[in-house]
Amino acid sequence: MLTHTEQPTVLIVEDEPAQREVLAYNLEAEGFRVAKAENGDEALMLVEEMAPDLIVLDWMLPSVSGIEVCRRLKTRNDTRAMPIIMLSARAEEVDRVRGLETGADDYVVKPYSVIELMARVRALLRRTRPASVGQTLEFEDIRLDPETHKVFRADQPLKLGPTEFRLLSTFMEKPGRVWSREQLLDRVWGRDIYVDTRTVDVHIGRLRKALCQYGGEDPVRTVRGAGYALG
Structure with a gap:
């Protein structure tokens, strides 16, 4: 069973309250964390705040349209690599092509089968959040096994606390990506827990110490004014 902070986060962007709640209910039943937006502006703000793992995005939205958000x-x-599933009542091939050409990773026509949509969500997340489905992660000489919660560097076992393990898992799923302190707080601690951003710096320090306990260069990079990245 995934812990709260290991659950992938899905952002639902849908202006119809009933549709939004049905989607949220089914995604939560599948074990995902869910965030909801009812228009394009709110969606863009939430993406900035929390960096969701996947977006289910309705085409027809008030103010900023789904296609423009995409x-x-x-x-x-x-945000280029963030997977987006576009929902639309437009079934014409020209509309499907337009949605995909704008960058949507998948296109689902309304009315849709909830079971099929859940399968598409899982398929995209297998590609972008491999640790959440138990796949071993590797970066240079570091190996992380989410199933056994073990980490090795140059084949030496490392001792990491649970928070440092989740931080490293987040970094290793997207090497090179810069994470702000706020995004790391959301991903590692959870949105509903209040933690000071300085706590992130403390745990980054512990992670660095653990990764370098047998020598080797520090793979965690500080990006001034932005946050942290792996590599």
Whole structure:
């Protein structure tokens, strides 16, 4: 069973309250953390705050349309790889092509089968959050096994606390990506827990010490004014 902070986060962007709640109910039943937005502006703000693992995005939204939200996210380096499933009542091939060309990773026509949509969500997350489905992660000489909660560097077993393990898992799923302190707080501690951002720095320090306990260079990079990255 995944712990709360290991659960992938899915952002639902849907202006119809009934549809939004049905999606949220089914995603939570599947074990995902869920965030909800009812328009494009709110969606873009939440992406900034929490960096969700996947977005289920309705095409027809008030103010900023779903297709515009998708276009903006896919043109930014920090959100380009974020998987997006576009929902639309537009069944014409030209609309499907437009949605995919804008950058959507999948396109689902309304009305849709909830079971099929859940399968598509899981398929995309297997690609982008491998640790959440138990796949071993590797970066240079570091190996992390989420099933056994063991970490090795140059084949030497490392001792990591649970918070440091979750931090390393987050970094290793997206090497090179810069995470802000706020995004790490959300991913590692959870949105509903109040922790000071300085706590992140303390645990990054512990992670660095653990990773370098047998020597080797520190693989965690501090990006001034932005946060931290692996490699």
